[in-house]
Amino acid sequence: MTTGQATSDGLMGSQDTHAIDWDAVYADQAPRVYNYFRFRMGIEADAADLTSRTFEKAWRSRARYRHDLAGFATWLFTIANNLRIDYLKARRSHLPIDSALDVAAVGTPETDAERRSNLSRLALLTQSLSDRERELIALKYGAELTNRLIASLTGLSESNVGSILHRVVSSLREKW
Secondary structure (H helix, E strand, O other): OOOOOOOOOOEOOOOOHHHEOHHHHHHHHHHHHHHHHHHHHOOHHHHHHHHHHHHHHHHHOHHHOOOOOOOHHHHHHHHHHHHHHHHHHHHOOOOOHHHHHHOOOOOOHHHHHHHHHHHHHHHHHHOOOOHHHHHHHHHHHHOOOOHHHHHHHHOOOHHHHHHHHHHHHHHHHHHO
């Protein structure tokens, strides 16, 4: 590994995969990957397991990363999404968004009840969304990714991602 200052995505000055500061990558990306899985899967244990698998697979596949094809975060979230799909195929049961209600919250019983009520309401509202719209919502608000990164992950244009998200959020706000 080279010495020097790591960029926000954990890459050192050169794009050599051996020059990746994995500690910085993990510190920066692990919360995003975890939140993505938590939003999409609804169960914290699954989210934690899939997050660790994502970083393990990224580490083992680090020699295959090509910076000329995609940014590091795009590559990492592609691994995460593929692991999520494989996990769901293996389980053959799809968890409804209602399972997010079981996620423990920190706060008073009143705030917990309000949060459960809001999550239940949001789950009802998002049931009518297409899989693509739910995926975009998960990437934007669960994983807190930029529209540019979402576009590269989904194959949509950045403006299309923004338009779809704007339309979906506006629709959800109207129904709220």
